[in-house]
Amino acid sequence: MTTTTEAAQAGRGTRAEPAAEARQGLGARIAARAGGGAMRVFLVLVALFWLMPTIGLLLSSLRGAEDIAATGWWKVFTAPSELTFDNYQRLLDNSTITDSLFSTVMITVPSTVLVVVIGSLAGYAFAWMEFPGRDWWFLLVVGLLVVPVQVALIPVSELFGTIGIFETTFGVIIFHTAFGLPFAIFLLRNFFAEIPRELLEAARLDGAGEIRLFTRVVMPLGGPAIASLGIFQFLWVWNDMLVALIFADSESPPITVALQQQVRQFGNNIDVLAPGAFVSMVIPLAVFFAFQRQFVSGVMAGAVK
Numbered sequence: 001m002t003t004t005t006e007a008a009q010a011g012r013g014t015r016a017e018p019a020a021e022a023r024q025g026l027g028a029r030i031a032a033r034a035g036g037g038a039m040r041v042f043l044v045l046v047a048l049f050w051l052m053p054t055i056g057l058l059l060s061s062l063r064g065a066e067d068i069a070a071t072g073w074w075k076v077f078t079a080p081s082e083l084t085f086d087n088y089q090r091l092l093d094n095s096t097i098t099d100s101l102f103s104t105v106m107i108t109v110p111s112t113v114l115v116v117v118i119g120s121l122a123g124y125a126f127a128w129m130e131f132p133g134r135d136w137w138f139l140l141v142v143g144l145l146v147v148p149v150q151v152a153l154i155p156v157s158e159l160f161g162t163i164g165i166f167e168t169t170f171g172v173i174i175f176h177t178a179f180g181l182p183f184a185i186f187l188l189r190n191f192f193a194e195i196p197r198e199l200l201e202a203a204r205l206d207g208a209g210e211i212r213l214f215t216r217v218v219m220p221l222g223g224p225a226i227a228s229l230g231i232f233q234f235l236w237v238w239n240d241m242l243v244a245l246i247f248a249d250s251e252s253p254p255i256t257v258a259l260q261q262q263v264r265q266f267g268n269n270i271d272v273l274a275p276g277a278f279v280s281m282v283i284p285l286a287v288f289f290a291f292q293r294q295f296v297s298g299v300m301a302g303a304v305k
Helices: 002-034 037-061 065-070 073-077 086-093 095-128 134-144 149-163 169-192 197-205 210-221 223-238 242-247 255-265 270-290 292-304
Strands: none
Touching: 037 073, 037 270, 065 270, 086 095, 086 270, 095 134, 095 169, 095 210, 095 223, 095 255, 095 270, 134 169, 149 169, 149 242, 169 223, 169 242, 197 210, 210 223, 223 270, 242 255, 255 270, 270 292
């Protein structure tokens, strides 16, 4: 009886194994097909769909005002002779646009650097330093995350007017820095807190002080969060229009305000607006791809950690 039962179980196991292999083989074939050429073609089509507005803006910036008014940008595929760089020459001759690009850089770069530096220092302090009321201060920082920018526009305008920095580049930098710090501190504190305590204690045993510990251990390990924060802060400040429209100097506005003023004053000035809008959009993309290597290196450092 025992032998018969064992044989039956063995037979069922033998019959079950091919079925399991067949199911596994089907799943493997589906996964392999999904990761093959068909999936690549689908992803390329999705990427082209999302890039369509950018491509359209680029081609529009290379067409004359008459051609833009007459036909759509896709006409260049049948009439490539319409393409010209005269619009960009007019853009360079437009002092309002060129000055606004310089003003945007002067606002965006300091705002990004200040948020990254101050946010990193504060995040490290909240994560690994003991001081009175640390948890309550951190709760206050978290509470500031829910404060919308629109609520602070009027009181901050009155404050900046009182101290004499309203409609100045410095005032816009201070505003962006102040509103970027709560998220920066929250993000970096949570990331730094995940660093193994043993690693920091080993560095302290080797004689590292707080500054050396921060620069040699915490900052390299915090590469992913710091790189992401810097990129997002740069994009937010560069593309901002509300704060710039209220606090920036009306004589040297950022690119977003300058383009809006061009539309209001010269509604048919599309031969300047199109290349200006494309330049204002492509610069953040260039910054992102320029720092992509550092971002990937930070991600790999975090994986090693």
